[in-house]
Amino acid sequence: DAKTTQPNSMESNEEEPVHLPCNHSTISGTDYIHWYRQLPSQGPEYVIHGLTSNVNNRMASLAIAEDRKSSTLILHRATLRDAAVYYCILISGAGSYQLTFGKGTKLSVIP
Amino acid sequence: EAEVAQSPRYKITEKSQAVAFWCDPISGHATLYWYRQILGQGPELLVQFQDESVVDDSQLPKDRFSAERLKGVDSTLKIQPAELGDSAMYLCASARALGNTEAFFGQGTRLTVV
Numbered sequence: 656d657a658k659t660t661q662p663n664s665m666e667s668n669e670e671e672p673v674h675l676p677c678n679h680s681t682i683s684g685t686d687y688i689h690w691y692r693q694l695p696s697q698g699p700e701y702v703i704h705g706l707t708s709n710v711n712n713r714m715a716s717l718a719i720a721e722d723r724k725s726s727t728l729i730l731h732r733a734t735l736r737d738a739a740v741y742y743c744i745l746i747s748g749a750g751s752y753q754l755t756f757g758k759g760t761k762l763s764v765i766p
Numbered sequence: 767e768a769e770v771a772q773s774p775r776y777k778i779t780e781k782s783q784a785v786a787f788w789c790d791p792i793s794g795h796a797t798l799y800w801y802r803q804i805l806g807q808g809p810e811l812l813v814q815f816q817d818e819s820v821v822d823d824s825q826l827p828k829d830r831f832s833a834e835r836l837k838g839v840d841s842t843l844k845i846q847p848a849e850l851g852d853s854a855m856y857l858c859a860s861a862r863a864l865g866n867t868e869a870f871f872g873q874g875t876r877l878t879v880v
Contacts, residue, residue: 691869697871697873697874698770698857698859698871698872698873698874699809699857699859699871700870700871701868701869701870704868740808742808752797752861753811753814753822754799754809754811754859754869755811756801756808756809756810757808758807758808759808
């Protein structure tokens with residue numbers, strides 16, 4: 656599976672936008688980019704995913720670089736509830752759909 | 767809203783004892799995963815089922831761990847004998863089918879081996 660690289664931690668002020676980066680320079684043409692997050696003491700939860708085009712949903716936006724070697728998860732207005740570990744994961748569209756988690760980015764939100 | 771149910775939420779066991787965890791996926795979800803998460807690390811896949819069949823168990827320590835999903839619905843993960851290093855969160859997740867669908871996670875079972 657192609658690997659991803661994320662910063663270990665980030666901080667954001669409450670009610671400000673947050674841009675969480677992910678590098679995936681070895682991504683293949685069939686790999687989908689997924690983001691999950693894990694709040695303290697809970698299981699991970701799906702946030703968003705995309706292939707080539709930018710995606711928006713009620714939780715976040717996903718901006719994918721034109722060469723697909725990087726992506727950015729955008730939280731438009733951080734709240735205290737968004738404090739979590741965010742995982743960027745590549746999943747092959749031709750494989751067995753395994754979620755392989757790295758260490759993720761721990762996001763702290765400052766009131 | 768449908769959820770993945772796991773029990774127990776917490777389990778303390780002595781080393782060398784047997785321990786079992788149960789998972790009930792969202793109804794209709796064919797794909798089921800078991801993950802182990804050590805504190806401070808991301809979840810690590812142990813086993814993946816498609817219906818009652820194992821798709822991947824390459825990371826499952828088969829000398830002490832076993833997993834089954836006999837009727838393709840709920841699943842049990844067993845450890846025998848438990849070791850101190852097995853202390854971790856055990857997470858179950860399900861997805862509608864193989865392919866790029868959203869996976870739903872349960873709240874996990876926190877195992878402490880003493």
